[in-house]
Amino acid sequence: MANGTGQSKGIFVAEVIVVILSVGLLLFARKAPYAIAFQTIFIAIVLEALPFMLLGAFVSGLVEVFVRKERIWKLVPRNKVLAVLSAGLLGMVLPVCECGVVVVMRRLVKKGLPFYCAITYMLAAPILNVVVLGSTALAFQGKPDEPARLVVSLRAGMGYVIAIVVGLVCAYLFTRQSALLESEPEGDAHSLHTDAQLHDQHAHAPAAQLEGIAGPSLIRKYQAVATHATVDFIDVGRFLILGAVVAAGLQTFVPRSALVSVGASPAGSISMMMVLAVMLNLCSEADAFVAASFVQFTLASKLAFLVLGPMFDIKLLLMYLSVFRKKLIITLPIMTTIGVFILAYLVHLLS
Amino acid sequence: MDRKLPENLHFPNWPKLVKLATLALWLVAFVGVLVTGRYLNFLRPAFGALMGGAALLVLLMIISQLRGLRVKHEHDAGCLEMGQLCSYKHRLQGRFFYPVLIFLVPLLLLAASSSQGLNTYAAIQRMMTGPGEAGAELTVDESQLPATAPDTFRELRLNELDTNFNNWVGKPVAAIGMVYTRQEMPEGQFLLMRFTITCCAADAQPLVIHVRAPAHQRELLARFPVDAGWGPERLAEIDAKKAAGQELAPLEAGFQENYADWEAALEVRTKDSWARVSGIALNGALGLRPVKVIYAYQVEQIPPPRNPYL
Numbered sequence: 001m002a003n004g005t006g007q008s009k010g011i012f013v014a015e016v017i018v019v020i021l022s023v024g025l026l027l028f029a030r031k032a033p034y035a036i037a038f039q040t041i042f043i044a045i046v047l048e049a050l051p052f053m054l055l056g057a058f059v060s061g062l063v064e065v066f067v068r069k070e071r072i073w074k075l076v077p078r079n080k081v082l083a084v085l086s087a088g089l090l091g092m093v094l095p096v097c098e099c100g101v102v103v104v105m106r107r108l109v110k111k112g113l114p115f116y117c118a119i120t121y122m123l124a125a126p127i128l129n130v131v132v133l134g135s136t137a138l139a140f141q142g143k144p145d146e147p148a149r150l151v152v153s154l155r156a157g158m159g160y161v162i163a164i165v166v167g168l169v170c171a172y173l174f175t176r177q178s179a180l181l182e183s184e185p186e187g188d189a190h191s192l193h194t195d196a197q198l199h200d201q202h203a204h205a206p207a208a209q210l211e212g213i214a215g216p217s218l219i220r221k222y223q224a225v226a227t228h229a230t231v232d233f234i235d236v237g238r239f240l241i242l243g244a245v246v247a248a249g250l251q252t253f254v255p256r257s258a259l260v261s262v263g264a265s266p267a268g269s270i271s272m273m274m275v276l277a278v279m280l281n282l283c284s285e286a287d288a289f290v291a292a293s294f295v296q297f298t299l300a301s302k303l304a305f306l307v308l309g310p311m312f313d314i315k316l317l318l319m320y321l322s323v324f325r326k327k328l329i330i331t332l333p334i335m336t337t338i339g340v341f342i343l344a345y346l347v348h349l350l351s
Numbered sequence: 352m353d354r355k356l357p358e359n360l361h362f363p364n365w366p367k368l369v370k371l372a373t374l375a376l377w378l379v380a381f382v383g384v385l386v387t388g389r390y391l392n393f394l395r396p397a398f399g400a401l402m403g404g405a406a407l408l409v410l411l412m413i414i415s416q417l418r419g420l421r422v423k424h425e426h427d428a429g430c431l432e433m434g435q436l437c438s439y440k441h442r443l444q445g446r447f448f449y450p451v452l453i454f455l456v457p458l459l460l461l462a463a464s465s466s467q468g469l470n471t472y473a474a475i476q477r478m479m480t481g482p483g484e485a486g487a488e489l490t491v492d493e494s495q496l497p498a499t500a501p502d503t504f505r506e507l508r509l510n511e512l513d514t515n516f517n518n519w520v521g522k523p524v525a526a527i528g529m530v531y532t533r534q535e536m537p538e539g540q541f542l543l544m545r546f547t548i549t550c551c552a553a554d555a556q557p558l559v560i561h562v563r564a565p566a567h568q569r570e571l572l573a574r575f576p577v578d579a580g581w582g583p584e585r586l587a588e589i590d591a592k593k594a595a596g597q598e599l600a601p602l603e604a605g606f607q608e609n610y611a612d613w614e615a616a617l618e619v620r621t622k623d624s625w626a627r628v629s630g631i632a633l634n635g636a637l638g639l640r641p642v643k644v645i646y647a648y649q650v651e652q653i654p655p656p657r658n659p660y661l
Contacts, residue, residue, distance in 0.1 A: 030465065031465065033622075036465065036470050037470055037473040046457040047394060051401040051404055222415070223415050229411075230370065238454065245456075255476045282553060283550050286550035289549040
């Protein structure tokens with residue numbers, strides 16, 4: 001249970017408002033064109049995201065039951081920089097889209113992965129995985145001005161660089177206690193420096209995950225995995241639904257043509273596409289096709305859209321509330337946004 | 352003050368029961384949208400597998416929650432989920448129920464929604480250049496029209512027509528889509544719209560083709576404009592007048608004679624209705640903006656397709 005009381009109260013108020021607005025919409029404006037559009041977009045986002053979140057929750061449950069803390073502690077390099085660099089590539093091994101990555105990341109942190117490695121993984125995994133890079137290549141096929149290989153390389157490269165820079169900055173600006181809503185008293189891989197401490201931790205480890213569950217070992221393990229998955233799903237899923245409400249509202253009431261006028265200059269074009277990325281809340285497998293269809297925009301602005309979207313959108317921002325403290329929630333999007341803008345503008349200057 | 356409770360009393364584990372009920376509702380929702388095909392209004396067809404997978408995962412969660420539905424009084428039911436012992440009165444406090452409350456919102460909207468996919472309002476909001484100036488007249492290059500109306504039209508999906516439009520200019524084509532019209536639009540013009548989808552309605556992009564309605568429909572709507580009071584009530588008055596043996600004015604007689612065609616022309620121009628437009632693909636202009644046009648010979652209203660997206 002989150003111990004950020006102020007955040008919990010704010011979320012509770014937001015949820016009550018959403019429930020009241022939804023009932024109001026159904027009672028008073030059900031057939032209005034904007035209401036139908038809002039309902040369609042909201043339900044679409046939820047129906048599409050929840051299965052991936054469920055998958056992420058089960059992955060998280062599997063991590064909880066089958067991955068021992070000591071294994072993570074041994075695998076994580078002692079050097080912070082090396083640890084962050086490797087965490088950026090973890091998405092290739094444990095690919096999860098941005099709907100499920102927060103759930104998985106939460107569990108990895110509880111298992112002792114340093115929080116800044118988890119942040120790096122969370123930012124990089126939705127971009128640096130085979131499915132997303134494959135769909136990016138497919139979306140930009142047959143475009144001589146924007147060769148698929150170039151777009152894929154730039155998207156992967158920019159995503160990786162931003163993820164590790166943000167991870168390293170978080171490593172030095174924050175502590176585990178100041179970053180996370182819940183901090184495990186036994187610490188993480190980088191707070192334990194000696195084998196003796198590792199041994200002590202193992203000896204005094206919390207009760208086994210299967211304790212208290214009767215039955216054959218396989219059933220007990222399934223029970224444990226599913227129970228943890230349920231808890232994670234309920235905890236994080238509520239933020240996803242809140243995020244979907246905001247995203248659907250923005251898509252319904254903000255016309256895209258209003259944003260086009262802002263995008264006249266290169267910097268304006270990049271900024272406009274970044275705003276779109278945050279507003280649209282697209283999944284990283286689909287955003288490449290949407291970006292490719294924006295023929296009037298430059299490669300740099302499309303890359304800004306493709307890199308920022310999986311790292312930061314309304315839905316993700318609200319899901320962060322289940323894991324991070326307010327200061328980090330504010331800092332993460334700012335750092336990511338600045339990083340994406342700088343790199344995208346650099347691409348514009350070099351192209 | 353807490354009540355003293357009997358030793359052998361058991362309580363329903365309310366938080367777990369509420370969670371179980373919520374998960375069960377979601378299981379029904381996933382299975383329901385898959386079996387009825389309703390998910391096609393929101394997602395691409397291939398994502399039916401997602402709904403099936405999600406239903407399975409939710410079922411696994413439900414099965415795992417079937418243990419511990421009744422608890423002994425030593426562990427207060429309300430606090431068991433938090434792993435704490437607390438007082439009896441917490442059992443009924445709302446704070447154990449509200450985490451699942453938000454999960455009911457999409458279920459409520461899904462059950463009550465009459466959505467059949469994204470509508471023309473959403474298309475207009477997503478068009479980067481807007482629907483065009485209010486009242487702008489659609490001009491087409493009629494030199495490419497055939498001498499006589501064609502008998503057959505090549506059925507194309509709107510994205511096929513849009514992508515290779517230049518290959519179809521001057522040729523007879525037919526396409527289906529949603530009708531968009533607005534008050535400022537001159538009579539005889541409307542937009543035919545459809546969405547292409549990658550994952551879900553959130554990423555759907557609108558395709559728009561302008562339609563110049565068939566000449567006879569344009570003429571009927573111009574001769575008997577709705578704004579001037581022509582409609583079913585006027586027809587009833589004319590019928591009553593004729594039945595009473597009174598002489599009809601030429602315009603009234605014309606309206607009575609052509610009412611069926613007039614009504615068909617009007618019906619098909621209802622916003623968000625679906626229509627099949629058969630005509631000649633032409634290059635046109637809306638004001639100064641070049642646009643793709645179907646010069647229609649036939650426009651017929653059709654029911655919405657099962658899968659509204661391309």
